[in-house]
Amino acid sequence: MDQIILQILNGLDKGSAYALIALGLTLIFGTLGVVNFAHGALFMLGAFCTVTLSRLLGISRTVIDETRTDFLGNPLKVEIPYLYDWFGEATGAAIIDWAVPLSIIFAIPIMISIGVIMERGLIKHFYNRPHADQILVTFGLAIVLQEIIKYYFGANQIPAPAPEAFTGSFDFGAAFGAKAGAIIYPYWRIVYFCFAMILIGAVFAFLRFTTFGMVVRAGMADRETVGLLGINIDRRFTIMFGIAAAVAGLAGVMYTPINSPNYHMGMDFLVISFVVVVVGGMGSLPGAVLAGFVLGILESFASMREVIEFLPGINQVVIYLAAIIILLTRPRGLMGRKGVMED
Amino acid sequence: MSNSKLTRRGLIKTGAVAGAGLATPTLFTGNVWAAAHAGYTNAPQGDTVTLGFNVPQTGPYADEGADELRAYQLAVEHLNGGGDGGMMQTFSSKVLDGTGILGKKVEFVTGDTQTKPDAARASARSMIEKDGAVMITGGSSSGVAVAVQALCQEAGIIFMAGLTHSNDTTGKDKKANGFRHFFNSYMSGAALAPILADRYGNDRKAYHLTADYNWGYTTEEAVRTSTEAMGWETVAAVKTPLAQTDFSSYVAPVLNSGADVLVLNHYGGNMVNSLTSAVQFGLRAAEANGKNFEIVVPLYSRLMAKGAGENVAGIFGSTNWHWSLENVAGAKYAGTNAFVKSFGEKYGFPPSQAAHTVYCQTLLYADAAQRAGSFNPCAIAEALEDYSFDGLGNGPTMYRGADHQCFKDVLVVKGKENPDNEFDLLEIVDVTPTEQVSYDPAIFGGELGSCNPGA
Numbered sequence: 001m002d003q004i005i006l007q008i009l010n011g012l013d014k015g016s017a018y019a020l021i022a023l024g025l026t027l028i029f030g031t032l033g034v035v036n037f038a039h040g041a042l043f044m045l046g047a048f049c050t051v052t053l054s055r056l057l058g059i060s061r062t063v064i065d066e067t068r069t070d071f072l073g074n075p076l077k078v079e080i081p082y083l084y085d086w087f088g089e090a091t092g093a094a095i096i097d098w099a100v101p102l103s104i105i106f107a108i109p110i111m112i113s114i115g116v117i118m119e120r121g122l123i124k125h126f127y128n129r130p131h132a133d134q135i136l137v138t139f140g141l142a143i144v145l146q147e148i149i150k151y152y153f154g155a156n157q158i159p160a161p162a163p164e165a166f167t168g169s170f171d172f173g174a175a176f177g178a179k180a181g182a183i184i185y186p187y188w189r190i191v192y193f194c195f196a197m198i199l200i201g202a203v204f205a206f207l208r209f210t211t212f213g214m215v216v217r218a219g220m221a222d223r224e225t226v227g228l229l230g231i232n233i234d235r236r237f238t239i240m241f242g243i244a245a246a247v248a249g250l251a252g253v254m255y256t257p258i259n260s261p262n263y264h265m266g267m268d269f270l271v272i273s274f275v276v277v278v279v280g281g282m283g284s285l286p287g288a289v290l291a292g293f294v295l296g297i298l299e300s301f302a303s304m305r306e307v308i309e310f311l312p313g314i315n316q317v318v319i320y321l322a323a324i325i326i327l328l329t330r331p332r333g334l335m336g337r338k339g340v341m342e343d
Numbered sequence: 344m345s346n347s348k349l350t351r352r353g354l355i356k357t358g359a360v361a362g363a364g365l366a367t368p369t370l371f372t373g374n375v376w377a378a379a380h381a382g383y384t385n386a387p388q389g390d391t392v393t394l395g396f397n398v399p400q401t402g403p404y405a406d407e408g409a410d411e412l413r414a415y416q417l418a419v420e421h422l423n424g425g426g427d428g429g430m431m432q433t434f435s436s437k438v439l440d441g442t443g444i445l446g447k448k449v450e451f452v453t454g455d456t457q458t459k460p461d462a463a464r465a466s467a468r469s470m471i472e473k474d475g476a477v478m479i480t481g482g483s484s485s486g487v488a489v490a491v492q493a494l495c496q497e498a499g500i501i502f503m504a505g506l507t508h509s510n511d512t513t514g515k516d517k518k519a520n521g522f523r524h525f526f527n528s529y530m531s532g533a534a535l536a537p538i539l540a541d542r543y544g545n546d547r548k549a550y551h552l553t554a555d556y557n558w559g560y561t562t563e564e565a566v567r568t569s570t571e572a573m574g575w576e577t578v579a580a581v582k583t584p585l586a587q588t589d590f591s592s593y594v595a596p597v598l599n600s601g602a603d604v605l606v607l608n609h610y611g612g613n614m615v616n617s618l619t620s621a622v623q624f625g626l627r628a629a630e631a632n633g634k635n636f637e638i639v640v641p642l643y644s645r646l647m648a649k650g651a652g653e654n655v656a657g658i659f660g661s662t663n664w665h666w667s668l669e670n671v672a673g674a675k676y677a678g679t680n681a682f683v684k685s686f687g688e689k690y691g692f693p694p695s696q697a698a699h700t701v702y703c704q705t706l707l708y709a710d711a712a713q714r715a716g717s718f719n720p721c722a723i724a725e726a727l728e729d730y731s732f733d734g735l736g737n738g739p740t741m742y743r744g745a746d747h748q749c750f751k752d753v754l755v756v757k758g759k760e761n762p763d764n765e766f767d768l769l770e771i772v773d774v775t776p777t778e779q780v781s782y783d784p785a786i787f788g789g790e791l792g793s794c795n796p797g798a
Contacts, residue, residue, distance in 0.1 A: 006595045014589060071666060071693045071766055072684060155405035157615045159652030169625035182599060186623035189591070258623070259588055259616050260650050264403060268588045303592030305581050305600075315592075316584050 002173070002182040007300040013189045013258075015296025016196030017043075020251035021269055022276040022288035023200060024244035030220045030283045031237040034123055035134050040266030040273065041142040042245045045114060046252025047261035048149055049107035050160050054099040057083060098163045103253045108246055115245025119238050142266065150263040162188040162257035188257045195254050200289055203247060207285070216240055220283070275323050281336025291334055295319050383719045384499035384797025385477045392447040392718065394419070394705070395476030397467050397491060398505065400455040403612055404483040407646055407697045411481060411505055412453065413690055414698035418705035421685070422449045429685035433678040433734035434706060438713040445712055456482055460490035467491045471498050477718050478503060480704050483697060485509030485558040492521035499797015501720045503704035506697040508610075508642050510561040513748035514787025519794040520720055522727055522747045524707065524740075525700045528558070529782055531641045531661040532565030534753035534775035536573050539659060543604065543637055545574035550602035552593055552617055554609050555582040562608040562641050570606075578602040587613065590620040598624070603631040606639045614640060615650040622654040643756055646695050648768045655758030655768060662754045662769065663700060664736055666693035671771045678736035693766050703735045707742075721794040739777070745784040746791065753780050 021043055028036045060079035068076040083092035095102070122141060126134045161167070166187040173182035207213035219226045219233040226233045252261070259265065276295055280287030301307060302318035314321075326334065387393070396415045399408035421429045424441030431439050443449050452474040454466025463482065470476040479495050480503035482488040488507035495502035496518040504512060504523040508531070513523050539547075549570060553563040559582070567577050578601050583593055594617065597605050605626060609617050621627070621638055629636040643660035669679035682702060686694040694702070707727065715722035728744030740751040755773040762768055 002599060003596055007592060010591045010595055013591065068763065070764065072687045076763070150401075150405065155401075155403055156407075156646055157612060157650030159619075159650060159654075161652060168628070169623070181629070184598070184625050186625070188623065258619075260619060260652070262403070262612065262650075265588065268586070300592040305579055305596060308581060 002179070003304065005172070005183050006185070007304060008297055009183075009185050009189075011297025011300035012293060013193050013296070014299060015293035016193050017251055017255060017269065017292075018273055018276045018296050019289045019292025020196055020199060021248055021273040022280060022292050023203060023285060024248040024251075025273055025277050026280070026283060026285050026288040027203075027240055027244040027247070029277070030285070031216060031240045032119070032123070032127065034126065035131050035138070036123070037135050037139040037270065038118065038142040038145065039138075039244075039248055040268075040270030041145040042111065042114070042248035042266070043252040043255075043269055044146060044149065044261070044263065044266030046107050046111055046249025047160075047256050047265060048153065048252075049110055049249060050100055050103040050253050050256045051153060051158050051261060053103045053106045054096070054160055057081070057096045057099055057102075061085070100160060100162060100253065100257055103256075104250060107249050107253045111246040111249030112242035114249075115242035116238055118245070119241040123241070124238075142270070146263045146266065153263065155263060157260035157262040159260045160256035162191075166191055166257075192254050192258060196251070199247060199250060203243070204285065206243075212236065212239075272319060275319055279323050279326050279333050281333030283337060284333065284335040287333055287335030294334075295322060298322050382796060382798060383721070385471065385475045386798075387447055387475075387477055387718055390447055391450050392444055393474055393476050394449060394451045394708075395454060395467065395470035395474065395479040395481075396451055396701075397454040397456055397463060397470065397479055397481035398701075399458045399483050399487075400453070402456075402458040404458045407483045407506065407644070407695065408456070408481075410646065410695045410698045411483065411701045414686065414694060414702040415451065415480075415705060417686060417689060418702045418709075419449045419451055422705070422709050426689070427681075427685050430678040430682045430702065430706060430735050433681050434710070435733040436710045436714070439706065439710055444709045445716070445718070449709070452476060454481075456484075456487050456491075458484050458487060460486050463487040463491050464494050467494055468498075471495075471500055476500070478708055480701060480708070481505040482507055485512055486556065488512050488523075489516045489557075492516065492518050496520045496792070496795055499720055499795045501708065501723050503701075503708050505701045505704065508562070509558040510565065510787050511557050511789075513746045514561075515789035517746050517748075517789045517791050519724060519747075519792045522704070522707075522724075522742065522749075524703050524742075524749045525696075526661075526663045526751070526753050526780070527748065528562040528565040528641070529787075530565075530753050530780040531562065532567075532569035533780045533782075534661050534755050534773075535566065535639065535641060535659065536569035537775075537779075538755045538773050539570060539604075539639060540573040540575075542659070544634070547575045547604050547634075547637075548578045548602045548632065549575050549604045549606050549639075550578050550597050550600055551580035551606045551608055552590070553580055553582050554585055554613050556585055558610065559608050563606075566606055566608065566639075566641050575604070583609070583613070583617070585613065588616055590617040591624070593617070594620040594624050594626070597621070598626060598629055598631065598636070601632070603634050604637045604639060606641065608641060610642055610644070611647055612650075614642075614644075614647055618651050618654050618658070627657070643758075643769060644696065645766070645768055646697070648758060649765065656760045658758045659772065660756055660758075662756050663696045665696065665754055665756060665769055665771055666699075666766070668736065668754065668771065668774075672774050675738045676736055678734045682736055699736060703737075706735065707732070719796055721796045724794045741777075743784065746787075746789075748784075750777050750781055752777055 025039050060081045062077045065076045065078045070076045169184040169186045171184050174180040276291045280291030302315045398411045420426045421431050452470050454470050456463035467479050478501045482505045485507045488504045492502045502521040510528050551563050553559040607617050626636050638658050640660040643662045648655045666683045669676045711723045711726035715726040727742045731741045733739045737751040753775045756769040757772045759770045
């Protein structure tokens with residue numbers, strides 16, 4: 001039982017990342033009708049916003065420590081962050097320690113700007129082209145973005161730890177009167193799940209309860225009629241592209257303590273996220289979220305030793321098997337609407 | 344006005360001739376079979392000799408490849424008489440004099456393996472056929488090394504392997520034209536097991552997570568065999584997909600499995616991610632079976648330890664070489680400081696073990712050619728087989744003729760608790776003597792075959 005609960009927790013955590021990326025993909029597809037293969041790269045760029053802010057916060061002056069030597073035997077150059085000088089060592093260290101949460105503020109304007117520039121600069125030229133063209137150009141863009149990141153940050157992973165306050169694990173067993181140590185789960189992964197829930201809730205609330213969101217939803221349903229009412233729907237859809245980029249970026253920002261970021265991390269999520277979108281139902285926002293969690297949990301269960309011993313290799317194919325079964329029984333996906341991509 | 348007439352019959356004839364030309368393997372049309380060949384592939388013409396450095400310049404191991412390339416360039420500089428000579432000053436053989444190899448200036452070409460066997464073979468083939476490389480060296484993966492080694496065997500070229508740790512490279516897939524300076528999985532297991540037993544006791548239960556490819560299998564087998572011989576029990580061994588990024592599903596069950604040690608047979612990004620997950624799930628701080636829970640990483644790389652950050656602190660593993668070796672373990676490991684000085688002054692940071700092994704391989708090839716008086720691969724192979732040397736940073740070393748594997752001391756290291764700087768990530772715990780990591784070449788099977796000079 002403990003193992004089942006643990007794998008459900010793992011699944012919810014994985015599902016959070018899948019759901020956030022798939023949500024952004026669906027927003028873009030639902031508003032602009034574009035299949036955006038660069039969406040994984042936006043997730044990666046968000047993670048590198050964290051790396052960039054960490055480096056900015058760590059900008060230092062160099063002092064020579066004559067008592068110690070470096071690898072060549074020369075006096076050691078010690079880096080003292082300017083934040084220590086400006087705010088004192090304790091406060092400066094705390095600011096650097098909280099680089100990941102602070103990156104949320106840093107990443108939002110950057111990711112929205114990247115999204116808007118992407119849409120205006122490149123993707124708008126492909127609205128009336130076949131989906132295959134859109135896939136090719138956005139996939140090419142993803143490769144360009146990841147090569148740029150690799151050029152500046154290298155190919156190796158770069159650690160971006162969670163704040164000290166969130167290191168360690170929560171003992172669910174001890175907290176809920178079960179066996180201590182039986183179900184422990186890292187604090188930061190719990191934070192990530194909660195953050196994903198809040199972000200997903202915020203996106204839904206934004207679309208549901210704001211005038212802007214109402215217009216966007218109306219545009220998703222019938223773009224032409226909304227345009228005839230004198231509303232500049234293109235501008236709103238461009239902003240939605242920026243928001244979708246920000247959602248992917250924030251998913252990347254908060255993911256950095258879970259896995260140290262590298263230039264390739266977006267590609268690792270991209271294919272699964274597309275499966276999530278299709279399984280959820282093309283164009284369905286709740287479907288994307290639901291499928292993200294369902295597939296995340298399935299993947300976690302398939303990674304259990306007992307399951308692998310019974311069905312070797314199942315951990316590598318379970319998502320695709322599930323997709324096949326779901327699409328055979330529900331061709332439009334879990335919550336797909338009639339008429340989307342069916343022309 | 345043109346008089347040429349394109350007829351159907353003419354087109355078919357032309358196409359047939361062109362097709363036959365294109366279909367002929369290029370190995371038989373390029374420099375390889377140049378009229379002036381001297382009985383072996385790519386015999387150097389003129390006053391230069393070309394070496395082919397085949398490293399990952401793109402892909403996940405690109406940083407490691409870049410460090411290898413730096414070391415190769417440094418080796419070429421030293422061979423041609425530039426710089427401070429690096430380990431040529433400390434090398435026990437004194438036949439290299441800074442005038443290139445056999446009086447020919449050393450030049451080089453590079454290829455990008457992309458850490459993919461197919462791409463690595465294509466780039467090696469290009470360097471052999473188009474650039475006339477007389478030797479191929481490099482790689483940061485056993486899959487790549489085995490693939491390129493086989494190509495070099497067919498082409499009649501010496502292959503000096505870079506960072507490849509699988510037993511297979513000089514085991515079941517060994518080739519007469521291939522040589523490996525780097526240590527292997529068996530040696531890691533043999534070196535680590537006594538230290539683990541000493542630090543953690545003989546009554547331990549291990550849980551292995553193993554990368555699902557040939558290096559993972561041989562490393563798991565080596566560590567299992569060595570630790571079980573010390574009295575440890577293996578509770579479970581789970582294969583993890585190579586493309587896995589989030590290891591939480593694999594790590595979460597470990598604590599309740601009855602195990603009290605987790606062995607991560609992972610390298611590169613897999614190692615960084617699985618170790619990070621293990622630490623996040625509290626394994627470092629946990630207790631099991633009344634003992635502190637421990638994590639072991641059989642193959643450490645400083646470049647990759649950097650990616651895992653503070654998570655490596657206190658975790659044991661093994662390594663082929665470390666830049667602090669001579670300072671920590673003494674003059675037996677002469678050459679280390681000379682290389683670190685040379686590399687560090689040129690590039691501003693200490694070399695990785697990948698850089699060290701490829702630098703050694705380049706000098707060893709040059710030295711063998713110089714001693715043999717020829718670039719003929721068979722003459723070089725003969726000069727390298729059962730050759731004992733010293734002064735290249737690992738202490739006394741021997742290239743065993745039976746499998747073309749170097750035998751030398753192996754370092755057991757531990758992630759440093761309080762590193763002084765970004766390079767100071769690993770602490771040398773023990774240096775395991777050569778005798779303890781040696782084995783019978785027959786245990787891994789495979790046939791060395793005979794040397795192929797190509798032409």
